Amino acid sequence: MTLAPPAISFQDVAQVFATKSGPLTALGGVNLEVAQHEFVAVLGPSGCGKSTLLRLTSGLMMPSAGQITVLGLPVTRPREDVGIVFQQPTLLPWASVEENVVFPVKHTKGRVGPAHRDRAREILETVGLGGFGKRLPGELSGGMQQRVGIARALFLNPDLLMMDEPFSALDALTRDEMGYELLRLWQASPKTVMFITHSIPEAVLLADRVLVMSERPGRVIADLKVPLGRPRSEESLRAPEVQEFAAHLRSLLIKPAKPSPKPEAA
């Protein structure tokens, strides 16, 4: 029996950016593994390199050092089997919802065939936007626009779904609703998900495992299994062990305030 390779593997990955004020080490020696079909959330302070992690996995940039493999193969270029959802859906405002969804194919292959149109309609149906294909993005609510972004990422049925704070621009109720919606989609069509968020409740609700990153240069400082079965619900989130887990995550993320300097003696 051959063991399936991990969906994502980082070995001693560092990322240094050249900036006007000199080299900036965004990631300093990241090691992590994500199993196939696992849902992993990444939490960490602002600027610790979470988005960089996601861009490296997607092949949108190459690491300064270390090795990254996706499904057992080194990442050497942007991969078609990795779908990405950003904080803002970045839709083409003049193109219909359906045109936005088929955009990845139009962009790479130059033409869109009837099978692609069928797939676009199917995936729009799946994300709850059946019947909205001819609308323009500006005619949709923020939550609906983000659903279009998710449909576009799922259009080519990727093995991996990278999500960079996908719901953070939405109001609290829509955000919760989208979280459950995402779980439904993930359970109906299992994929490996790397989900970047600043929200501890969101990470706990969605993920199998939570990776916590240090301040820049980012490293993984904790790799914790969420103590919750599936399906998840508001009620299961209230369980004492889950509350305790969330409190532990909070303690890893929030540094105690430094004592203020003593006033100088008069």
Ligand SMILES: Nc1ncnc2c1ncn2[C@@H]1O[C@H](COP(=O)(O)OP(=O)(O)OP(=O)(O)O)[C@@H](O)[C@H]1O
């Ligand atoms: N292309 C780039 N050139 C120079 N510096 C960059 C580049 N991309 C990111 N950085 C810097 O690298 C660091 C990590 O950025 P990144 O966006 O990955 O952090 P993040 O954890 O996703 O932040 P946030 O939580 O605020 O979105 C930051 O200091 C950022 O300014």
